[in-house]
Amino acid sequence: MKMELIQPFINAADAVLSQGLNSPMEIGNFTMDKEAYRRKGVAAMVELSGDIEGRVIFDVMPKTAAKIASQLAGTELPETDTLVREAVCELANQVIGNAVATLNDQGFHFRVHPPRLHTSEHGPQITADTEALVLCFETASGSVFINIALRYGSSAKVSATGVSA
Numbered sequence: 001m002k003m004e005l006i007q008p009f010i011n012a013a014d015a016v017l018s019q020g021l022n023s024p025m026e027i028g029n030f031t032m033d034k035e036a037y038r039r040k041g042v043a044a045m046v047e048l049s050g051d052i053e054g055r056v057i058f059d060v061m062p063k064t065a066a067k068i069a070s071q072l073a074g075t076e077l078p079e080t081d082t083l084v085r086e087a088v089c090e091l092a093n094q095v096i097g098n099a100v101a102t103l104n105d106q107g108f109h110f111r112v113h114p115p116r117l118h119t120s121e122h123g124p125q126i127t128a129d130t131e132a133l134v135l136c137f138e139t140a141s142g143s144v145f146i147n148i149a150l151r152y153g154s155s156a157k158v159s160a161t162g163v164s165a
Contacts, residue, residue, distance in 0.1 A: 012098035050110025058092035064142025
């Protein structure tokens with residue numbers, strides 16, 4: 001996986017989470033994964049197609065999701081509240097939207113599909129030509145995981161430097 005595809009997501013997560021939660025955050029563990037993603041809590045998945053293809057899963061532990069949603073809503077919410085799931089989808093939308101804007105500025109053209117709740121135990125299978133990077137962001141409210149599985153799409157024209165032409 002190319003770092004030029006990943007870095008915009010890291011930067012966007014840092015900006016959106018630290019601003020939205022009014023607290024500093026840091027990147028914890030990160031791993032490369034070739035297996036199907038195992039959901040940890042409340043998860044939203046966004047698919048991309050075009051010059052860049054794949055999906056990004058934004059996954060938040062249930063208690064952390066409730067804390068984040070409560071902070072954003074300005075009132076205490078239980079883990080089971082619908083607003084908690086909607087808040088995770090909205091945060092995923094903001095992070096991925098910011099990353100997409102950066103990638104668009106670099107000349108990539110693709111379609112971002114709306115976020116949808118990822119409710120199954122296991123995520124979509126990773127194809128042979130795609131690896132997933134799993135990042136853990138540590139916030140004052142708890143851990144937030146982002147699973148990024150992207151590759152250059154068949155419509156991308158990639159030069160020798162690895163940049164879309």
